[in-house]
Amino acid sequence: MAFIEELGLTSDGKREMSVEEFKRWLKRFDSNGDGRIGRSEMKEAVRLSGGFFASWKSKRGVKSADSNHNGLVDDTEFRNLANFADKYLNITITS
Numbered sequence: 072m073a074f075i076e077e078l079g080l081t082s083d084g085k086r087e088m089s090v091e092e093f094k095r096w097l098k099r100f101d102s103n104g105d106g107r108i109g110r111s112e113m114k115e116a117v118r119l120s121g122g123f124f125a126s127w128k129s130k131r132g133v134k135s136a137d138s139n140h141n142g143l144v145d146d147t148e149f150r151n152l153a154n155f156a157d158k159y160l161n162i163t164i165t166s
Contacts, residue, residue, distance in 0.1 A: 087163045093156060094149045107143040109133065120160045128159045 080086055088096065100112045100119075108116075114129035122128055136144045136151035144152060153164040 085157070085161050085163045087165060089165050090150055090153075093152070093162065093164050094146070097149070097152075105143075107145045109143050113144070117159060120162075122159055128155075131155070132159065 097108055097116060098106070100116045101108060102112055102115075103109075110129050110133045113132050114125045117125040117128045117132070132152060132155040133142065133144055135155055136148045138148055138151060150164075156162040156164055
């Protein structure tokens with residue numbers, strides 16, 4: 072997977088990226104091009120990151136980041152995904 076090869080790894084084996092890099096990476100899964108990430112798009116990100124239980128994790132991730140409760144993660148909510156990325160996508164978000 073090309074997107075994994077271009078990312079740096081920390082000493083604990085996690086990929087490390089800034090919030091902006093994380094946004095760009097996650098937006099690769101924006102299948103409808105609306106600039107927001109929905110549950111099915113998040114599911115694909117989890118699945119391609121090697122995660123199990125992608126449906127459950129994607130539902131949990133969107134729900135935890137979606138501060139306006141519209142079912143989508145938009146530009147203002149990407150930072151809310153830092154804990155989710157660390158736990159389920161093996162990505163450490165730096166400031």
